[in-house]
Amino acid sequence: MGERMMRAVEIGEPGGPEVLRAVTRPVPEPGHGEVLIRVAYAGVNRPDALQRAGAYAPPPGASDLPGLEAAGEIAAVGPGVAGLSEGDRVCALLPGGGYADYAVTPAAHCLLVPAGMGLDAAACLPETVFTVWSNVFMRGGLEAGERFLVHGGSSGIGTTAIQLARAFGARVFATAGSEEKCAACLRLGAERAIDYRAEDFVEVLKSEGGANVILDMVGGDYIARNLKALAEEGRLVQIAFLQGPKAEINFAPLMMKRQTITGSTLRPQSDLAKARIAEGLRAHVWPLIEAGRIAPVMDSEFALEEAAAAHARMESSAHIGKIVLRAAGG
Numbered sequence: 097m098g099e100r101m102m103r104a105v106e107i108g109e110p111g112g113p114e115v116l117r118a119v120t121r122p123v124p125e126p127g128h129g130e131v132l133i134r135v136a137y138a139g140v141n142r143p144d145a146l147q148r149a150g151a152y153a154p155p156p157g158a159s160d161l162p163g164l165e166a167a168g169e170i171a172a173v174g175p176g177v178a179g180l181s182e183g184d185r186v187c188a189l190l191p192g193g194g195y196a197d198y199a200v201t202p203a204a205h206c207l208l209v210p211a212g213m214g215l216d217a218a219a220c221l222p223e224t225v226f227t228v229w230s231n232v233f234m235r236g237g238l239e240a241g242e243r244f245l246v247h248g249g250s251s252g253i254g255t256t257a258i259q260l261a262r263a264f265g266a267r268v269f270a271t272a273g274s275e276e277k278c279a280a281c282l283r284l285g286a287e288r289a290i291d292y293r294a295e296d297f298v299e300v301l302k303s304e305g306g307a308n309v310i311l312d313m314v315g316g317d318y319i320a321r322n323l324k325a326l327a328e329e330g331r332l333v334q335i336a337f338l339q340g341p342k343a344e345i346n347f348a349p350l351m352m353k354r355q356t357i358t359g360s361t362l363r364p365q366s367d368l369a370k371a372r373i374a375e376g377l378r379a380h381v382w383p384l385i386e387a388g389r390i391a392p393v394m395d396s397e398f399a400l401e402e403a404a405a406a407h408a409r410m411e412s413s414a415h416i417g418k419i420v421l422r423a424a425g426g
């Protein structure tokens with residue numbers, strides 16, 4: 097019998113959205129502890145664009161295809177998998193390979209699709225909830241009543257961070273690049289949205305007593321400004337550097353105000369570390385989603401073959417929330 101084939105989108109060579117091309121690839125096989133997902137929808141994330149540009153290589157052993165999250169039905173289970181079976185509807189964090197009709201991932205990185213949620217919305221969950229839960233709560237230690245500032249509040253990450261922080265009782269401040277994006281942040285539960293083109297977030301936060309936790313993806317001159325906007329004992333959590341990773345900083349106030357700078361990226365972490373984040377999500381976040389208190393914000397949907405157009409939209413920064421690709425099961 098010949099190999100089963102599927103549609104996929106690969107990165108022809110490092111470059112702009114146009115290097116994404118539709119191809120046919122063998123359907124992958126689930127290894128020990130892994131499942132094969134028939135992808136209905138795959139989420140599109142900034143790190144995919146970085147990978148496409150040649151700046152974010154897949155970790156060893158991961159698929160070379162882009163795509164860090166997907167939702168669909170389990171099509172096969174590998175040896176040693178307990179608790180999941182064929183036909184289960186899951187959304188999952190992937191090591192790569194989401195831009196395809198089928199993808200494999202460790203069973204421990206799958207979460208059951210919340211009751212009543214469509215697979216398109218479910219595909220928007222994993223990358224942002226894993227990132228926000230691990231960085232804002234596990235790493236940043238955000239607590240109820242604290243002031244939380246998220247930059248890029250209308251991004252996929254930002255829209256999730258606002259809702260989660262609000263649901264856990266924090267006071268939420270968000271920056272975004274337009275009036276429309278600020279309005280979206282307010283609708284999601286931010287008490288104050290700051291249009292960074294018109295206002296200085298440092299002044300706004302200082303007038304409130306400073307931020308206890310800041311989630312930043314901008315970097316560059318935001319690094320020094322974030323430290324000024326942080327309260328005593330404040331935690332700055334860095335998840336990307338859209339404006340560059342270098343800055344000249346006076347660290348003396350950090351010592352006087354007992355502040356912490358930290359950060360992480362999800363993808364290179366061990367399977368076990370990701371499984372632990374998934375456990376936290378099942379226990380603390382899934383009940384909020386099932387209760388309808390948190391829902392992904394969806395911007396747009398593209399066919400799998402239109403991945404280049406999806407990337408162009410994301411890189412135009414015109415979007416609010418998440419972009420998904422529709423695959424075989426969608």
Ligand SMILES: NC(=O)c1ccc[n+]([C@@H]2O[C@H](COP(=O)([O-])OP(=O)(O)OC[C@H]3O[C@@H](n4cnc5c(N)ncnc54)[C@H](OP(=O)(O)O)[C@@H]3O)[C@@H](O)[C@H]2O)c1
Nearest residue numbers: 141142143248251252253272273313335336338360361362
């Ligand atoms: N560390 C991790 O594990 C991890 C995981 C996932 C994502 N990330 C990072 O988190 C960020 C958000 O990801 P996403 O998928 O949610 O992307 P996204 O929806 O495209 O969000 C990026 C946002 O950043 C703002 N932005 C873009 N370029 C900027 C620039 N040069 N300076 C300032 N702001 C800029 C845009 O909003 P405005 O129009 O308001 O500027 C945009 O909404 C990305 O940088 C991504 O690489 C990190």
